Amino acid sequence: MHKVIIIGSGCAGLTAAIYTARADLKPVVLDGYEPGGQLALTTEVENFPGFPEGILGPELIERTRKQAQRFGAEFRSGAVTAVDLKVRPFRITAGKETYEAQSLIVAAGASARMLGIETERLLLGHGVSTCATCDGAFFRNREIVVVGGGDTAMEEATFLTKFASKVTLLHRRNEFRASKIMLERARENKKIVIKTPYVIQEVENVAKQSVESIKVLNLDTKKLETIPTEGVFVAIGHDPNTQVFKGQLEMDSAGYLITHDGPKTNVPGVFAAGDVQDHHFRQAITAAGSGCMAAISAERYLSANGH
Numbered sequence: 375m376h377k378v379i380i381i382g383s384g385c386a387g388l389t390a391a392i393y394t395a396r397a398d399l400k401p402v403v404l405d406g407y408e409p410g411g412q413l414a415l416t417t418e419v420e421n422f423p424g425f426p427e428g429i430l431g432p433e434l435i436e437r438t439r440k441q442a443q444r445f446g447a448e449f450r451s452g453a454v455t456a457v458d459l460k461v462r463p464f465r466i467t468a469g470k471e472t473y474e475a476q477s478l479i480v481a482a483g484a485s486a487r488m489l490g491i492e493t494e495r496l497l498l499g500h501g502v503s504t505c506a507t508c509d510g511a512f513f514r515n516r517e518i519v520v521v522g523g524g525d526t527a528m529e530e531a532t533f534l535t536k537f538a539s540k541v542t543l544l545h546r547r548n549e550f551r552a553s554k555i556m557l558e559r560a561r562e563n564k565k566i567v568i569k570t571p572y573v574i575q576e577v578e579n580v581a582k583q584s585v586e587s588i589k590v591l592n593l594d595t596k597k598l599e600t601i602p603t604e605g606v607f608v609a610i611g612h613d614p615n616t617q618v619f620k621g622q623l624e625m626d627s628a629g630y631l632i633t634h635d636g637p638k639t640n641v642p643g644v645f646a647a648g649d650v651q652d653h654h655f656r657q658a659i660t661a662a663g664s665g666c667m668a669a670i671s672a673e674r675y676l677s678a679n680g681h
Contacts, residue, residue: 375474376402377681378672379466381454382481382615384411385658386648388438389665390479390672395445397673402475403442404468407453407615410435411483412649413658416508417499422658431499434658454482459622459641476681477643477672480623480631481665482615484649484656488608489521493577501585502577502606505656506530510537513605519544519588521574522609528556530609535565542601543568546593572599577606614650628653637668643679645671 377399380387387403394401413419416431425434443449452469463474486504488494494502503509506520510533518538520531523545531543543560548570550557560566571593579586587602614629624632624640630653637645647668648661 375463376400376476377676378402378477378479379404379464379473379475380479380481381466382406382411382483382648382650383409383439383449384413384435384481384483384648385438385661386483386650386665386668387411387479387481388435388442389662390481390647390669391442391447392438392445393666393669394479394672395442395447397669398446399673399676401442401447401479402473403447403449404454404466404473405449405451406482408483408485409451410439411661412486412504415498416503416505418512419508419658420511421508454618457618457622459619459644462643464643476679477676478645479637479665479668479672480616480619480639480644480646480650481648481661481668482650484612484614484630484653486608486612487610489574489610491574491577493580494574494606494608496580497577497583497585497606500583501604502608504608504612506533506607506609507657509605509607510534513538515539516604517542517602518605518607519601519603520607520609521545522611523547523549524551524609524611525553525556526611527609528552528560530607531560531566532556532563534607535563538565538605541566542603544572544574544590545570546573547571574606612649612653612656614653616650637664637671643672643675645675 380403413431420428456467458465517540572590576589631646631651645668647664
């Protein structure tokens with residue numbers, strides 16, 4: 375029996391672990407599918423307060439994890455495969471273990487959709503990014519590529535023109551899912567060149583651990599082309615890691631958990647923090663803040679219910 379279990383070990387989950395551990399709630403943190411969250415896949419982080427010279431994403435995660443452990447947080451590996459929130463205490467299954475908890479903080483995050491190319495995966499954090507606001511400043515006066523056809527792609531391409539000398543927007547179809555106003559804004563921007571219908575076949579150069587160019591296929595002509603670029607931003611959406619909560623926690627049409635009064639879900643004693651419920655900001659600092667709110671809310675819930 376545990377007073378609080380935290381699902382997820384990114385910024386939201388680790389911050390919740392620090393606060394609940396300092397409140398002597400002896401939290402157990404289940405690492406999840408992506409230990410460390412999306413920060414574990416990034417290189418330099420320059421916008422997290424307190425690090426004027428910047429800090430590597432994995433280092434920030436490791437330091438926060440040690441901080442939580444210092445106060446007594448316990449970490450267990452493994453992804454959650456089943457939950458039962460209809461019983462008290464709650465039952466959570468991860469790997470071969472089943473845990474019981476009087477309160478639950480869901481900080482399982484959201485996974486960026488990727489193109490599924492091996493070279494893309496190998497260069498993630500080395501010129502390939504899924505977050506323009508996180509990494510845009512690293513590409514000042516450089517030519518970059520944005521992939522996608524929805525509002526997110528248009529918004530990120532437009533944002534990146536603040537830094538890049540040229541933004542090539544690639545989309546696999548001639549039609550766009552983006553709203554008319556966002557598409558027009560991108561088309562009117564002189565720094566943005568839109569190319570359709572193209573798909574990326576390969577990102578180069580893995581050997582140098584940096585992006586130098588991409589090979590793309592024109593789906594109309596079936597011809598291969600090479601586009602020189604120093605960065606590739608994949609903007610084709612995110613998938614919240616909420617599958618195991620379907621039918622138990624209220625979520626929107628995209629699968630993000632719906633919260634009220636801060637981090638509260640529709641089930642008393644269950645709180646959500648970070649990208650699992652935030653598809654607007656997706657920043658390390660906002661995830662950390664919501665993790666703090668979830669922890670304090672869990673502490674108050676347990677106190678009010680005599681735990």
